[in-house]
Amino acid sequence: MNSTPTHLERPTTNNEPFIVFDHIEKAFFGVKVLKGVSFGVGVGRIVGLVGENGAGKSTLMNLLGGNLQPDAGELRVNDQHYAPRHSNDARNAGIAFVHQELNLFPNLSIAENLYLTDFPRIRPAGTSGRADARRSGLPWINRRALRAQSVELLRQVGLDLSPDTLVERLPAGERQLVEIAKALGANARALILDEPTTSLSSPECERLFILATQLRDRGIAIIYISHALGDVLRLCNDLVVLRDGEMVGGGPTQDFTHDRLVSLMVGRQLNQLYPERRSPARPEPNETENVPGRKPALQVERVSQPGIVRDISFSLAAGEVLGLSGLMGAGRSELARILFGLDPCASGEIRLNGENLTGAPRRRIQRGLAFLTEDRRQEGLCLEASIADNMALVTLPSNSRSPVRFLDYTRINSAVKRMREAVKLSPKAADTQAVRTLSGGNQQKVVLGKWLLAKPKVLILDEPTRGIDVGAKSEIYRLIYQLADRGAGVLVISSELEELVGLCDRILVMRHGEISGEFRRDSFDREKILAAALHFLKK
């Protein structure tokens, strides 16, 4: 394994590395999380950093960001020894981070977000030059300079918006670009993109990739962290693969394939990310009515909500896994929220096993509907509450005895215990442990377990595998199939087309709040599906 800092100085890289990790070691409470990781990031290169959650990626970045200090080994930036103690040190060294969850302040304007830490200031006459406009000078914001500089930065990331726009008015994609503009504003020489595409629609991703390559060509060193291996292979010049704190692979991208990456990451030949379906793919919905015993689990008829969705009609058969594709903001999540009763529905009918669904989520849950939202932390979990409390939450009513509604704790605890095993939750975690302390994958398993305990007839999953490592992913796929095989209908919303194609019996495509296409498993065609999602772009 070529894990010396020299490996990137082969002809493929003609620039000397800007950032160098030299045999970095780090342990928490005696547990080694980084075991002598060494590689370099060349000026004008994009280095993809891949690995399962807990492989050590984030620890590595925390070292770079100054939030942690290495136990052994050395960090070098620009051939200088580099031992940051605070996020400011990283900034001064010209290293900028764009985090998975954005760190913008929606109540402030774009410009204020860009220069929050070093506003251009009014400076007494005499001193001059743009550089000392910052930090030095009176504690007074130079609005004109601020606006001018902001416009310039926004131009660099290809946004033409007034810098005085409040960030809360921007869609996710544009916020992401503002984040990058912020990094440029701190005239960064190295840029760390941590899962930047999780909340972006495909065109927004494209925009981001183009920008990234432009920045690279301008001589900025970029570390690109992502679970979307397709993007990584397309975008990056070099790849570094981590597993259990070790660097198990590294080198120019052309040395890697999707499968090789996966096997390196998980350490075993994970030839099937998508487990085998015991039962065959479901028949067409229009057949479902007349196929005996295969009645539709969920029927949606002409559901409309002005400004959100128009005239949505489809039917989900019992035992079917139905995919819902489309761009970010095409109305998929909004549709799901309407189905679950979180958002108002102006007209149309929603039937579950023939009964009309109305009223608050509570009443729909009682009918057998379940909804795993895209925002795990804010809408899926009570972060400070224990694993058990989270898992039991939905099924509490059914475990309480009327009239006083006393809870039957023995039943609850045993149910939780069973479900823990069913979803293969990390056995290290105690029932009483706060879910805040769990990894993303395990957190998602808790949410899923919570819903599975309710034995739903129809389960809606919105981005169920976002930001989750490969192992946990296939775990979740397995559970989805299990549920379907037990005769429940499953509706999966995902921005990863790959995922839907691999997982679903049927895929619906949404666009502009309407259903713009439907594909059966035997006729899955990525180009066609994408076309249906993007169709309007061609006009």
Add this chain to the structure above:
Amino acid sequence: MNLRITFSPTFFTAAFAIVALALTGCGKSDSGAANSSTSSSTSAAPDQVKTIGVAFETLQTEFWVAAFDKLKADCAAKGITMLEGVADGDASKQFDQVRNFINRKVDGIIIVPKDGKTVIPMIKAANAANIPVVLYNRPADPTDAKHTAVAPDNFAITKETVTYLVSLAKKTGKKQKAMILLGDLGDVNAIGRRDGFEAAIKDAGEAVEVVARIPTDWNQEKALAGVQSAMQANPDIGLIFTSSDFMFPSIKSVLSNLGKWKKHNEPGHIILGGFDGDATAYQLMAEGYVDATGVQDVYWEAEQAIQVIIAAKDGQISPTRIDDQGFAITQANLKEMESRMWGAVVATKKK
């Protein structure tokens, strides 16, 4: 841990309940014992008052502080230990303090009650323990509970004072507009003084018209804002009465802003009257700004209060009501009466 969570609450709450019930049981029987023990101690040393409990509703004003100090001094002089309690206007807190006094088997309790009604159960409690009770400055509502109230006749004193103010108003020859600063509308004294004021005004007939009644809740800032606004509404107000002297500074601040802070013999003087007779009022009268104030004899009341308890020790029963005659001190009788004005004494002490 889990075990504790499941068991402890029920367990402890139950334990709490049992112990508690037991205690209240003892409490009652013990207070019974208290009676006998106190009575026996009386027979042992009949003329000895060792401790007195003093429960004040508040110390918010000069008046109460003066009374408190006087009681303290007299007790000290008589070699009596004085136990203190201040309730911050909370009747139930005061009840607790009284209960404490009873537990400590004091020889007498002096109370400044929050109001005339909530004090009655306290009196009863003391009666049950054979401890004499004196209500200082605020009488209780009619009750069969044994106690003695040493209190001023707010109504009469106020009426006398205001009548004097009215006579001044009449002298001016023209119809005067009047303003009153009301006290806490929950305070019997405040009500008494208001009624005294209204009565005097009524007798005045056409001479005086009340154009402003300011609720102050015994709060100087409200008084200030109120007077300011009222003076705004009726710049020609010629007579101001405050239900307590401690609000004179607020009046002074407003009037001096308006340039109407004048001595009684100067033109443009606004007729000023108050109640209590505290040091501020005395100074202002001496300087000639205030025309009259209703004086209640805080010292006399204090002496009476302690006297009643000592008397009770000797088995004498004091009347339910001892009136502090009080009097209205005015620019006219200032010289001869000021010796009886407690505020004057305090003021001279300060110098």
Add this chain to the structure above:
Amino acid sequence: MSAPNSRPLLRLLDFAPGALFAVVLLVFGLMSDKFLTTDNFTQILVQSSSTAVVAVGMTFVLVTAGVDLSVGAIMFCGAGLAGKMALGGQPLSLCLLVMIGVGLLGGAVNALLVTRFKLAAFIATLATLYIGRGMGRWITQTRAMNLPDSFLALGSAKWSGVPLPLWIAGGVILVAQLVLSNTPFGRQLYALGNNPAAANKAGLPTTRLLAEVYLICGACAGLGGILALSQLGSVSPKFGEHYEFDAITAAVLGGTSLFGGRGKVFPGTVLGAVLLKSIFNGLVIVQADPYLYPLITSAIIFLAVVLDSLRRVAEARLNARQIYAAPGQI
């Protein structure tokens, strides 16, 4: 529901505090011709000056999603100390300095508790409220103090026709508003209030910002105390009671959010403070039944809070993303 018809509604609600204020003035104005006079207005402004100044400090704290319940107690301590010194013959200027000093001290204590010991602002300042009032009563021995006329002179002094308290309050308000809107410090406060974790990650000196906010609030409390004394001319044991509530109410009436990240000193908080005093002043002028004062006042405040929450709902609806109505945005 959708953008077009909720726009005007939102605009309307944005002006809610101002509109409410106007209505109150109008009603009282119609009921008495004495109300809408310049004199009476100067009066109201002077009366509200101390509350306004304290509320300004409170606004800083609220913007960072904190709260300071101890302002009233701080005022009381300062006033008590200053009063004792004044009666002890100390020069006025020294007394005033002491009051502001006490304010800063109290602010420092709160800052320490909130930043170093990581206590919830509510609890920390609740405790300092207890302690402060206790100490104040100890300093004054729960005696009412009548201060030398120099204090009152301060209150009645005029400069080019405008009472001194207005100059002071106006100055504080102006500076505060400029600091909030035009200095890095000010803008960073809004960021901190909106999302402390992110603010920390972004490299903002969060601890220092928080500390400074409580210091400012303390200082404002001290100054507010001075303004109150300059009109009262005396310190009673009730001095400063309920100031914390009045200040918070004023700020909220002015549209400041208790959840941080939103709020303006001008017009917002100032408007709120003046509104509070106008109600009392108006009620006195129209000779309303004393027993109705709290009912009317609280009803008006309640109305303002309702309007504000309606505004937030409307705003949320407005910001709800459109999917096909606005084809520009995907």
Add this chain to the structure above:
Amino acid sequence: MSNLVGSDLFVLFLCGITFAAFAPFTPIFVTPANLANILIGCLPLLLLATGQTLVLITGGIDLSVTAIIGLSSVVGALVMGGDQGWLQGSPIAMPVAMASMLATGALVGLFNGACIAWLRMPAFMVTLTTTMFFSGLSVWLAKKVVNSESIYNLPPAFLAFGTHAWLALLMAVIATLLAHLLLARTLLGRWLYAVGHNPRTSLISGVPVGGVTVGAYVFSGVFAALASILLTAQLETGSPNHGKTLLLDVIGAAVIGGTSLFGGKGKVLWTVYGVLFLSLLGNGLNLLNVSDFLITIVKGAVILVAALLDVWRTKFVRGP
């Protein structure tokens, strides 16, 4: 040690220490009569703090409890008062009066809850304004109906709650026990915690968030009414001024017990200990003839220490 600090019994342990600390200095302190006093004295606070605990657990706060005490005290007295009461002398006066007192509490709670849950108004402001309004209303009521600020001469059947200590104690203990069971054992209890932890997650998980929130405030209102019954009976007077100074102690007691103001954390039992502790402290200092303002300072300091300990607890016991 940190084990003890983390345990449920920590504050009870503190009570023990206080007890031991005072005993030698004031012999009266440990007499059954005095302890009985402390118990009777702390009952209203106990009820209020218990109700408050439920509200705090949902992440809210109820400042209006003192106003509720005053209002329902006046209402009750107006119903059964011997002089001008609507039902004076009638045998059903007492039960009807108590019912109407509880109803008053419930209604005010309902109003608070509705504003907070359905109009999305901040709990602090809502309960602050309702405090102002309802305490004003109670003064106004008394004034307009009986033209006095308080109402005396209540039926003896009602006064029993004041004269027979054990009756008051029984009522308070039962109420508290019920509150404890509700919180620890029932569906509503778990839902209260869930709402306190994260309302959005709760809603999506089928918790009727609005209803639960309203429930908490209604509960707090009813418990305030219970406290009002005790105070009114003890003082034999229906008055708007009852319990006016209790608010800070109520929140203080809950916090000392370890209930979090951010919601999701708290227990009735903790609050019971908190109340006991505050009462022991107050009574002990009082017996030591410590001046009033010093007691205030000490109380503040205690709240401070309790909060600090709580931070310490969460840091070292629950782990980082």
